[in-house]
Amino acid sequence: MVALLVFVLAVVAIPRQALWAHALAGSLLLGVIILAELPAGFVLRRMIVEVPILIFALLLPFFGRGVTTDVLGLTLSIEGLWGAWTILAKATLGVGASIVVSATSTVPDLIRGMGRLRVPRVITAIAGFMVRYLDIVAGEFSRRRVAMASRGYEPRWLWQTGPLAQSAGSLFIRSFERGERVHQAMVARGFNGRIPAYGEEKVAARQWLIGLAVPGAAVVLALLAMPVL
């Protein structure tokens, strides 16, 4: 997670004129994706989250101010073009890196990682509970929808969604009751307000080195590309 943060910060720090530095950072990322044996289709599908940002980026050259240039008969703002390029490059690299981290780490690992980075225990516990019970609540909700559909309920319009809202409400009550039962089960095993740590072995220096190799390289790239150097 540290590696992801450093990588993203480094990419953001690369001056926008330094096309070569972006290209190198991109190939670093590509290298990691290939090393991790992530299928291309998987990565591309997950990149869809970037689309709204890209649309915004593509609009920039049309609405940007200042000096303009003509490309294929379109009058585009040079400032806007640079802006679009910056967003495009940095967003793609950032999203790509996040996908690598999320695809190669399990959720418990990520939560443990947060714990190691001194994220307060309460926050990591809440994150853990959320992951654990989101699945169950979502499952319950979809079973209810199936049960409703089986009795002919197919809401098409907003005014038909009443039962759905009621169902969500009763689901909330049920989740609350489940919370009470979970708490009883925790108390029964001696819970006293503090979630004990377990399985948080120390990370070897070697692992830190391996983990930070790629972001380290990106930092070097960013430094090299700084115009002052």
Add this chain to the structure above:
Amino acid sequence: MSEPSLEVSGLSFTYPDGHEALRDVDLHVHHGERVALLGPNGAGKTTLLLHLNGIFRPSSGKVRVAGLDISDDSLMEVRRRVGLVFQDPDDQLFMPTVGQDVAFGPANFGIEGEELERRVTEGLGAVSMLGAVDRAPHHLSYGERRRVAIATVLAMRPEILVLDEPTSNLDPASRRELIEALRGLPITQLLVTHDLPFALELCPRSLVMDDGRIVAADTTVEILSDDVLMKTHRLELPYRFDPRRLGD
């Protein structure tokens, strides 16, 4: 006779809304015994269980676990001694991985390091679930989750294991695996169940509870063979099931 693992005397409990859930309950379970607690829905079985480790406190009467009275001072020790396994494993397994969940109990009682690892291995091993140590609970089957839920309390090395409806929602094969797992545990057990053949198979002795009272205590064969008792307290055996023939 030695100190019983569990001794309940004159226990009564009234919910804040006035509902009288337990009336003058007496029962005991001896060390190493396996006892079934039978009774229809709403008889007060789950309420009773929540008294055994002090989650609920009696309106009157007493609960003793291996000679220890439940009080504010003894509460933690009582909770370590009584391994309560809840009916819905999803209520019991809340940590991101199975291993972390099994470690939760013993860690609360101050166990750490290698000893904690040993407890996790021991608990999961006892129910043949060692392979699941790094898996997330929601990726396990229902039967596997139930067995892991048992491991989470075994890791505390309790004096008595108390299970609430352990066979509910299990398919026959998972039920069989659970029976074998319970049979292999050398520990005092109190099993609350509607599954009468299950009770007959595992427990030489049974208690029947109805309307907040213990209404019968006898050998399981005798209880299941008493047609009047069975009918009065809404207990029913599977079609053509004869406990007398299967009991010996």
